[in-house]
Amino acid sequence: MNRMKVDFDEILERKGSNCIKYDAVKQFLGSDDLIPMWVADMDFRTPSIILETLRERLNHEVLGYPVRQEGFFSSIMDWELNHHNWKVERDWIMFSPGVVPAVNMAVLAFTEPGDSIIVQTPVYFPFFTAVKDHGRKLVHNPLELKDGRLCMDFEDMEAKAAAGAKMIIISSPHNPGGSVWTREELQKMADICLKYNVLMISDEIHCDLVYDPYKHIPLASLSESISALTITTLAPSKTFNLSGLSTSSVIISDPVLRKKFSTVLDHLHIGGGNIFGNLASEAAYTHGYEWSRELMAYLSKNLDFMQEFLDSKLPSIKMIRPEATFLVWLDCKELGLNDRDLTDFFMHKAKLGLNPGIMFGPGGEGFMRLNIACPKEVLKQALEQLHAAVQQL
Numbered sequence: 001m002n003r004m005k006v007d008f009d010e011i012l013e014r015k016g017s018n019c020i021k022y023d024a025v026k027q028f029l030g031s032d033d034l035i036p037m038w039v040a041d042m043d044f045r046t047p048s049i050i051l052e053t054l055r056e057r058l059n060h061e062v063l064g065y066p067v068r069q070e071g072f073f074s075s076i077m078d079w080e081l082n083h084h085n086w087k088v089e090r091d092w093i094m095f096s097p098g099v100v101p102a103v104n105m106a107v108l109a110f111t112e113p114g115d116s117i118i119v120q121t122p123v124y125f126p127f128f129t130a131v132k133d134h135g136r137k138l139v140h141n142p143l144e145l146k147d148g149r150l151c152m153d154f155e156d157m158e159a160k161a162a163a164g165a166k167m168i169i170i171s172s173p174h175n176p177g178g179s180v181w182t183r184e185e186l187q188k189m190a191d192i193c194l195k196y197n198v199l200m201i202s203d204e205i206h207c208d209l210v211y212d213p214y215k216h217i218p219l220a221s222l223s224e225s226i227s228a229l230t231i232t233t234l235a236p237s238k239t240f241n242l243s244g245l246s247t248s249s250v251i252i253s254d255p256v257l258r259k260k261f262s263t264v265l266d267h268l269h270i271g272g273g274n275i276f277g278n279l280a281s282e283a284a285y286t287h288g289y290e291w292s293r294e295l296m297a298y299l300s301k302n303l304d305f306m307q308e309f310l311d312s313k314l315p316s317i318k319m320i321r322p323e324a325t326f327l328v329w330l331d332c333k334e335l336g337l338n339d340r341d342l343t344d345f346f347m348h349k350a351k352l353g354l355n356p357g358i359m360f361g362p363g364g365e366g367f368m369r370l371n372i373a374c375p376k377e378v379l380k381q382a383l384e385q386l387h388a389a390v391q392q393l
């Protein structure tokens, strides 16, 4: 019998642990009388091998400035080669305290104020501020919903690239919607970017959260010329629930681009990192694979459960079944509510804390994003609350 070794069913009390999802829910969503299913972290315990690694380091009892150990680098190289068939070299790996800071640094390093940068809406909203807050021009290349999947619009992309865009920022796999970009899609995008010299920022933070039978393909693994025009961001934070350790990496194969990026990193003086993040990242990438497979099996069951619940009891809400990520993009248009009323409905009637689709930009109207990285009982309770609220509409 194929038994799970990790108990993902256990309901852990997160309130009072200084986490945004539970402890700042009132501050951000205006109410705490709800089930929080918003911030993209998980209600599961971080893998025990990582916790043991951190405990062991604490025994040393001196927490001075760290230096990244060789295992930090080699574990990333091994992970990418073994699980994503991408050969990364040691020198290509740079540190960032987060993927969002990395995207912001890339904007600062490789573009000038007034430059156009393409984003594919609806998309993870910090991409918008990374562009606009540095005085760059945000150019939308909206994704198209085709047969229940968000797809790239290459014609529109080419028009925007031809009009002079300097950079495109993609989420690969995509948040929200969970599309795992295929080799063909990535190749088509890269062909356009190579033709017009558009630098590609490939945010691959969700790359290890892919459901069977889909397969993540690192953009930079497609060819040397594509790699030379790509900045990849990676992190163990989503896969292993380590977001509080602020540790991610940036992979740049081109030495000129790497130098430019490292100059910004050095100027901001944020390349140091922290001892716990450095060690946790190595432990995760070295020992975490089996745990991550158990996680995916559990999330996949949550998805199945949710799909069946919606199909049988709540057909007015349609789920865009994600190919990756624990974030479910819910099409709520049939409820007939405008976006303000939809947000109010979820919060005050269903008593669920979700992200309103409009946060993710154009294309998010009528959608809500729900985080299923919780024990099944919690998801069941949430869906029952939603069902009861829809009955009252």
Ligand SMILES: Cc1ncc(COP(=O)(O)O)c(C=O)c1O
Residues within 6 Å of the ligand: 040, 097, 098, 099, 100, 101, 124, 171, 175, 203, 205, 235, 237, 243, 248
């Ligand atoms: C696509 C994407 N990029 C980046 C992040 C966050 O990255 P970090 O916490 O490392 O800044 C998220 C979190 O949800 C995300 O979905």
